[in-house]
């Protein structure tokens with residue numbers, strides 16, 4: 186998501202290591218029960234090979250478990266799903282996400298269940314995804330037009346930036362009915378929030394450090410939370426004006442904020458005994474969570490898919506042939522074509538295997554003590570599921586696990602929707618991603634369109650092997666360098 190995420194300045198890292206050691210001495214092991222083996226600190230992802238599929242870390246005062254094999258992930262996400270279906274309280278979500286009143290970071294229980302149902306039924310159901318197809322089509326059309334201009338003038342474009350802008354525009358229009366407003370800088374605020382969410386905050390691991398705010402994160406969180414709240418208030422007030430609603434007309438589609446406002450003061454789930462009533466704060470928290478859930482996930486997948494296609498001309502040609510045969514060079518790709526494009530779907534699957542947008546999913550927290558595979562896992566442990574390591578494990582994916590090879594899914598059609606623990610880019614179980622349909626539809630259509638409408642070359646003088654494929658590890662894994670490439674029109678009659 187953001188390059189700075191892991192860039193903890195050396196001095197802070199030093200302080201952190203001191204604190205780790207101190208907390209290790211101050212909080213000695215008080216249990217004789219067998220804990221999973223593991224090192225005392227970071228790094229997490231690469232250590233799976235050394236310490237095995239269930240590894241424990243002591244991050245400050247927080248016991249942390251990292252799970253890195255499909256079999257063990259199934260134990261946490263399916264067999265014992267209810268025990269691990271909560272999320273830890275993080276300073277960023279407490280401050281900016283209205284104390285976890287949205288969906289992504291709310292703790293497991295009746296409230297989360299109500300919000301989850303509301304979001305899945307009212308905002309992210311298959312029919313709602315379908316309802317916004319014309320919006321996605323129009324925005325993608327604008328991108329194709331701008332790329333046609335770049336093609337005519339032989340320009341190099343920033344593919345990463347364009348994918349991000351497209352997804353942002355669609356998300357903001359679908360959720361708020363607008364993608365910009367002269368009165369405020371919503372995109373800037375969301376970028377700042379997203380950075381703060383991904384930043385390594387010492388106070389999340391050593392709570393007594395919070396008062397010192399060494400990293401200046403608390404100050405930034407307070408600032409962005411006030412500004413974001415002010416902007417959301419303005420947007421909500423605009424949507425509450427009856428004149429604005431009349432202008433929309435009866436046949437106009439409701440954007441998410443209108444849908445949520447129409448449910449205000451009603452119980453989230455009338456059949457639930459807890460009867461949580463929807464108020465303004467819930468609406469704002471849900472809006473922020475949907476934006477955060479949607480805004481860079483698809484864009485990051487698209488930039489990695491394009492990078493791998495540029496490095497593998499054989500795969501690019503095969504994909505373009507499929508598009509030419511099924512769609513034809515006389516028209517653009519439509520969402521309704523997707524079910525007839527098996528190779529395109531395999532390319533997206535293979536991209537999500539190698540580059541799961543959330544390399545460690547979204548952290549879970551255990552709600553009670555439990556023994557898994559002989560290891561004692563304490564209540565309130567933080568659970569990180571290492572989807573990145575699972576996707577690259579040679580025992581699971583054979584010796585070519587690190588190679589981009591979509592054909593592997595021809596032989597075995599592994600689901601990526603949380604049913605098969607070898608491939609879990611969307612997580613799994615109760616807390617699995619509710620935006621799968623929307624995320625896959627956008628990602629697959631945009632990728633198909635880019636490859637169908639244009640041939641792509643790297644900037645002059647750059648070969649496939651020169652392409653920097655380094656990731657930035659944070660809350661998500663974008664490319665550390667933006668992808669630059671040159672489009673040339675491919676469809677008949679386009680220049």
Ligand code: HEM
Pocket residue numbers: 288289290301309474475478479482483486541542543546547548610611612613614615616617618619620621623624625628
């Ligand atoms: C390629 C696209 C996407 C990927 C790879 C992705 C991935 C994920 C992952 C890994 C999780 C955590 C799952 C877990 O803990 O087991 C998650 C949760 C979530 N995602 Fe997505 N996501 C994508 C698109 C979207 C979209 C488009 C939306 C909404 C419009 C969305 C909304 C959410 C929400 C609200 C949650 C939290 C669910 C909960 O805690 O109950 N995601 N996503």
